[in-house]
Amino acid sequence: MKGYQFINKKGDFQLDNPEKNSYLYFPIANEAGVMSSVTPTLGGDSKTGQNTFLLAPVSSEDLHNNKSSRNFWCNIVGKGIWSATGRSARQEAMLFTEEKEETSLEAGVMWHKVSRTSKDYGIKSEIISFVPCSDDTVELMVVTITNCNKEALTIIPTAAIPLYGRSADNIRDHRNVTSMLHRITTSQYGVTLNPTLTFDERGHKKNTVVYGVFGAAGEGEKPVGFYPVVEDYIGEGGSFENPLAVVHNIESVSAGYQVDGYEAMGGIRFDQICLAPGENQTYIIVLGYSDTMDGIEEQAEKFLSREACFKALEVTKTYWNDKINVSYSTASSDFDTWMHWVNFQPMLRRIYGCSFLPHHDYGRGGRGWRDLWQDCLALLIMNPTGVREMLISNFGGVRIDGTNATIIGKNQGEFIADRNNITRVWMDHGVWPFLTTRLYIMQSGDLDILLKENYYFKDPQAVRGEEKDPLWQPEDGNRLKTAAGELYQGTLLEHMLLEHLAAFYDVGEHNHIRLRGADWNDALDMAAERGESIAFTSIFGSNLEQMAELVLSLEQKGIRTISLFKELHILLADDPDLYEDVKRKQALLHNYCDICRHTISGEKVAISCLELAENLKKKAAWIKEHIRKTEWITNKAGHSWYNGYYDNHGKAVEGDNASGVRMMLTSQVFPIMSGTATTEQVEKIVQAADEYLYDATIGGYRLNTNFHEVKDDLGRAFGFAYGHKENGAVFSHMVIMYANALYQRGFVKEGYKAIHSLYQHCINFEKSKIYPGIPEYIDGKGRGLYHYLTGSASWLLLTVLTEMFGVKGSLGDLILEPKLISEQFDHSHSAKVSFIFAERRLRVQYLNPDGKDYGTYQIVSVKINGNPYIFNKECNMISRDFITSLDPEKEHLILVELN
Numbered sequence: 001m002k003g004y005q006f007i008n009k010k011g012d013f014q015l016d017n018p019e020k021n022s023y024l025y026f027p028i029a030n031e032a033g034v035m036s037s038v039t040p041t042l043g044g045d046s047k048t049g050q051n052t053f054l055l056a057p058v059s060s061e062d063l064h065n066n067k068s069s070r071n072f073w074c075n076i077v078g079k080g081i082w083s084a085t086g087r088s089a090r091q092e093a094m095l096f097t098e099e100k101e102e103t104s105l106e107a108g109v110m111w112h113k114v115s116r117t118s119k120d121y122g123i124k125s126e127i128i129s130f131v132p133c134s135d136d137t138v139e140l141m142v143v144t145i146t147n148c149n150k151e152a153l154t155i156i157p158t159a160a161i162p163l164y165g166r167s168a169d170n171i172r173d174h175r176n177v178t179s180m181l182h183r184i185t186t187s188q189y190g191v192t193l194n195p196t197l198t199f200d201e202r203g204h205k206k207n208t209v210v211y212g213v214f215g216a217a218g219e220g221e222k223p224v225g226f227y228p229v230v231e232d233y234i235g236e237g238g239s240f241e242n243p244l245a246v247v248h249n250i251e252s253v254s255a256g257y258q259v260d261g262y263e264a265m266g267g268i269r270f271d272q273i274c275l276a277p278g279e280n281q282t283y284i285i286v287l288g289y290s291d292t293m294d295g296i297e298e299q300a301e302k303f304l305s306r307e308a309c310f311k312a313l314e315v316t317k318t319y320w321n322d323k324i325n326v327s328y329s330t331a332s333s334d335f336d337t338w339m340h341w342v343n344f345q346p347m348l349r350r351i352y353g354c355s356f357l358p359h360h361d362y363g364r365g366g367r368g369w370r371d372l373w374q375d376c377l378a379l380l381i382m383n384p385t386g387v388r389e390m391l392i393s394n395f396g397g398v399r400i401d402g403t404n405a406t407i408i409g410k411n412q413g414e415f416i417a418d419r420n421n422i423t424r425v426w427m428d429h430g431v432w433p434f435l436t437t438r439l440y441i442m443q444s445g446d447l448d449i450l451l452k453e454n455y456y457f458k459d460p461q462a463v464r465g466e467e468k469d470p471l472w473q474p475e476d477g478n479r480l481k482t483a484a485g486e487l488y489q490g491t492l493l494e495h496m497l498l499e500h501l502a503a504f505y506d507v508g509e510h511n512h513i514r515l516r517g518a519d520w521n522d523a524l525d526m527a528a529e530r531g532e533s534i535a536f537t538s539i540f541g542s543n544l545e546q547m548a549e550l551v552l553s554l555e556q557k558g559i560r561t562i563s564l565f566k567e568l569h570i571l572l573a574d575d576p577d578l579y580e581d582v583k584r585k586q587a588l589l590h591n592y593c594d595i596c597r598h599t600i601s602g603e604k605v606a607i608s609c610l611e612l613a614e615n616l617k618k619k620a621a622w623i624k625e626h627i628r629k630t631e632w633i634t635n636k637a638g639h640s641w642y643n644g645y646y647d648n649h650g651k652a653v654e655g656d657n658a659s660g661v662r663m664m665l666t667s668q669v670f671p672i673m674s675g676t677a678t679t680e681q682v683e684k685i686v687q688a689a690d691e692y693l694y695d696a697t698i699g700g701y702r703l704n705t706n707f708h709e710v711k712d713d714l715g716r717a718f719g720f721a722y723g724h725k726e727n728g729a730v731f732s733h734m735v736i737m738y739a740n741a742l743y744q745r746g747f748v749k750e751g752y753k754a755i756h757s758l759y760q761h762c763i764n765f766e767k768s769k770i771y772p773g774i775p776e777y778i779d780g781k782g783r784g785l786y787h788y789l790t791g792s793a794s795w796l797l798l799t800v801l802t803e804m805f806g807v808k809g810s811l812g813d814l815i816l817e818p819k820l821i822s823e824q825f826d827h828s829h830s831a832k833v834s835f836i837f838a839e840r841r842l843r844v845q846y847l848n849p850d851g852k853d854y855g856t857y858q859i860v861s862v863k864i865n866g867n868p869y870i871f872n873k874e875c876n877m878i879s880r881d882f883i884t885s886l887d888p889e890k891e892h893l894i895l896v897e898l899n
């Protein structure tokens with residue numbers, strides 16, 4: 001492997017000359033809210049939210065086009081000025097010459113270290129950046145300068161970090177005016193910026209956030225002065241890469257200085273130092289946020305010594321590595337280690353949302369509905385405690401018409417009405433809560449959660465985004481009431497039934513569920529009137545079927561009936577003629593939505609579990625049959641696959657077209673996953689996907705073929721150039737769901753191929769140009785983009801654990817169903833996975849002494865901690881009772897022999 005090398009199994013890696021790659025960035029953050037990105041030359045930014053950026057916000061293009069960075073200068077007396085981060089005009093000019101300085105990056109989960117050696121000057125820097133995992137809102141930089149000469153070096157060090165201190169909106173909007181709000185002071189250790197007001201989309205408000213940059217040498221020696229104002233620091237004609245304050249060593253101001261109304265600078269001058277040959281000195285820089293002037297100083301002072309920083313670094317490393325509590329051991333140790341990063345990514349997404357890394361220069365920090373539920377998938381596996389409450393509260397976002405709130409508040413279970421009264425309905429939203437809740441139930445056996453209750457979301461939207469509720473007033477609040485004015489609560493099962501039953505009737509002219517604002521593919525957003533998504537219709541179908549199974553499991557537990565609000569029974573109409581009749585379906589749905597427009601009666605009517613399950617199964621079967629009957633296509637070349645969409649002209653999107661073959665991966669994934677595609681059809685789909693979508697040079701399966709058309713009757717995706725993002729890139733999320741679907745259907749070799757080609761591409765740094773992990777997509781040139789914050793990480797974690805390794809819950813019991821292929825077993829014929837199940841730490845080791853391939857081996861024996869376990873071969877199951885009888889303090893080895 002060229003590019004980076006893993007140093008250990010915890011994912012730490014090393015890369016030479018990191019700055020010779022553009023667009024690289026690395027996340028360092030904590031759960032207290034600090035979100036930073038850092039580049040090999042210490043660019044990037046830091047913020048705690050959209051309106052509180054300490055370092056000015058950067059988009060990917062700013063990474064090479066911005067002089068603003070976390071600089072640290074050494075004015076080497078008698079030699080010249082040198083940037084320890086490489087951000088000087090002179091050092092940048094050396095990048096492509098033989099004089100280029102030696103640089104190396106080492107990084108691990110939530111820490112980043114760059115070293116740089118200048119042969120010219122005989123000086124070396126090592127800069128560690130991290131955000132401590134504590135409650136402190138700080139980012140730390142530990143800079144160590146070493147004299148590599150045979151003679152002593154005299155150095156005047158200056159840390160230089162511009163303090164932006166305001167909202168991302170002000171980067172263009174009132175950048176200058178907002179600098180006039182700045183109140184800047186210097187203290188013993190640093191520069192503090194306390195703006196008077198904030199000017200942003202929220203209006204003009206009193207500012208409540210204090211920003212600061214602080215520094216100390218060694219074990220806490222104070223700086224000797226400060227440069228608190230940008231224009232004084234850079235000097236007339238100077239810049240951050242050629243600053244007059246450093247070049248001419250101009251005088252700094254001392255502690256207790258105050259200046260108002262300028263762009264602020266965290267410029268910190270340290271005492272001149274003479275380093276003997278081989279000697280080094282460490283400087284600590286703290287970038288901090290607080291809500292008080294005292295608070296920011298106190299917080300910084302905790303870290304202003306070498307010892308405190310290194311201690312915090314160790315605690316932080318352990319903290320994150322302990323959190324990533326799933327690990328693998330296969331024939332490919334690189335794959336195992338790469339997965340460590342993938343497992344970590346969902347934690348990053350919980351912190352950063354879908355914003356706040358340089359490619360993610362949109363959104364204001366929130367996550368969408370779909371992401372909210374999918375991020376729970378990984379959480380369920382790695383940190384199941386607390387997930388129950390989170391799931392229950394998330395159901396509070398469902399509206400009574402089966403759609404849901406799309407603006408998610410900061411607090412768990414908080415949903416906000418769109419102030420601008422914009423309605424957008426994503427037709428796929430209804431499927432995710434069920435997929436996640438079912439996984440939770442399967443892993444935990446907690447069927448009772450289905451009967452927990454929550455409210456419904458209420459705002460002026462009605463009839464699935466098409467109409468309004470004129471009676472609703474903001475002061476009515478965001479919870480649905482009954483006609484008597486009481487807040488209404490229903491079970492989670494009721495919420496999920498509603499999401500699916502309403503969708504069942506919400507069909508377009510081909511009797512598939514309407515696309516509305518878009519489905520999973522957010523960029524299929526221009527077919528709201530006549531568009532239909534067969535892809536997601538199929539998954540609504542299989543969800544209905546699986547919901548019926550859960551209802552039957554409740555029945556087996558002795559729960560004979562389920563109470564549902566009276567009006568929901570309208571949607572339980574059970575009539576095959578109705579199912580076939582688009583107009584009648586639409587009318588029934590409209591009638592229901594109309595009745596529930598403002599309030600519901602509050603009356604509950606019971607239905608027997610058996611009847612309910614039967615009813616759902618019929619609807620599920622109808623969907624499956626209808627898709628099979630109408631959407632299986634064969635083109636002239638003899639390939640067959642599913643058409644997954646109708647456009648806004650009511651035309652089928654896929655198949656042969658004058659401009660070429662049109663095929664979409666999403667349209668195949670969900671018919672496969674839902675069981676709509678028959679086994680023979682899956683075989684054909686795989687062939688067609690290999691023919692039309694597979695491109696080994698960019699990591700595998702593209703999202704679609706080239707439509708050669710700005711298809712404005714389907715979505716903005718087709719305005720993107722082909723090969724980018726939602727138009728035909730290798731879009732990781734869908735590739736992984738394709739793999740997952742194939743594994744589920746027993747197409748193991750095929751599923752492995754999808755994952756393996758993407759993995760091999762990602763880990764090939766020369767091609768993917770990203771650090772370890774899975775990016776949102778791979779573009780046409782092979783670069784990985786939108787790294788780290790992607791739902792594909794949750795799905796990959798889940799797929800590797802529950803499908804490849806086949807360890808998964810079945811109503812709380814543990815099933816072992818390995819789908820490993822022979823090349824995944826190591827030289828001792830073993831493959832291992834460690835994970836948490838039923839609050840016990842388990843290590844499953846599969847032994848395959850004859851090196852058999854998937855399909856030819858079976859489980860022949862199971863030993864738990866050395867003792868034979870009598871295994872029910874039919875269902876390969878270890879009972880939850882047995883697992884919970886194991887010592888919670890220890891790890892338990894489940895040795896599984898295959899033959």
Ligand code: G1P
Pocket residue numbers: 354368370371520521522523726732733776786789790791792
């Ligand atoms: C992103 C969004 C996801 C959406 C997808 C396709 O994918 O987060 O909700 O479905 O684009 O439009 P991600 O970056 O999570 O892989």
